[in-house]
Amino acid sequence: MIIKVLIADDHRLFRDGLKRILAETADIVVVGEATDGPDALEKMRRGGWDVALLDVNMPGMNGLEVLKRVMNDDAKRQVLMLSTYHEDEYAIRTIRAGASAYLTKNSPTDLLISVIRRLANGGKYIDAKLAEKLLFDLGPTSTISLHSTLSDRELDVLKLIAVGISLTEISQKLALSAKTVSTYRARILEKMNMQNNAQLVRYVAEHKLLE
Structure with a gap:
């Protein structure tokens, strides 16, 4: 079985690196690339792939x-989310949104290939630590941050x-x-019961949301 992969990432060097890695496998072939969010949505909806490698942060x-949006079209899509973020919050959001797996971009090559x-084959991959946190968060006594x-978008x-960054700059970005x-x-x-930006900045720093 040849696994057809779609890569969606706005960094060409990263896409090229992934293609080189996957080219060394006999059963995985890259069938398409997307360079931003709208491009990724269009190509994912077009089909013709088995697993999509989707970057969390993309322009547009x-x-x-x-x-x-893709999950609303077809819940059987197999999507592996890739990100530079290490915190569990991003991983949990992607899994809840329908991703089949979440890996950071510095994950070992053999793990990436294994997860693909x-x-x-219709499976999923969740890190043991993340799985434990997901179960904890779903529990009746869990504390929600x-x-x-x-x-x-609000988190962004x-x-x-x-x-x-000013609100004007944020609107442009x-x-x-x-x-x-x-x-x-x-x-x-x-939602966060705060009064000003200073409190937001302090909260973000205390919870290390930018790391």
């Missing part, structure tokens, strides 16, 4: 948004606020109107 539309093969109540805005970004900020403050 982030990987989580792409994932959710597992997904191609404030930022866990935010939508994916929160992090950009935390690094000192996320391709949103300034009014929409202001609305997101208001929702974030309300």
Whole structure:
């Protein structure tokens, strides 16, 4: 069985690196590439692949948004989310959104290939530590962090606020109107029961959301 892989990542060097790695396997072939969110959504919907390697952060539309839209089309899609983020929060969000696996971009090559093969056979891959956290979070006595109540886009805005980017710059970066970004900020403050940006910055630092 030849496993057909679609790579969606906005960094050409990373895509080229993945292609070189996968070219060394006899049963995996790269059948397509996408360079941003809308491109990834179009090519994933077009089909012709078995496993998609989808970057969490991409311009135009982030990987989580792409994932959710694709899952609405066909819940049987096998998607491996790739990210530079190590924190469990991102992994949990992607798994809950329908991803079959989540790996950081510095994962060992043999693990990447093994996970691709597992997904191609209809399986899933969840790190043992992450699986434990998922079970804990689903428990009746679990404590939900404030930022866990935010939508994916609200979390993006929160992090950009935390690094000192103005609302105008955020609107340009996320391709949103300034009014929409202001609305997101208001929702974030309300959901997290905070009054100003300084409190948001402190929260992000304390919870190491930017690492």
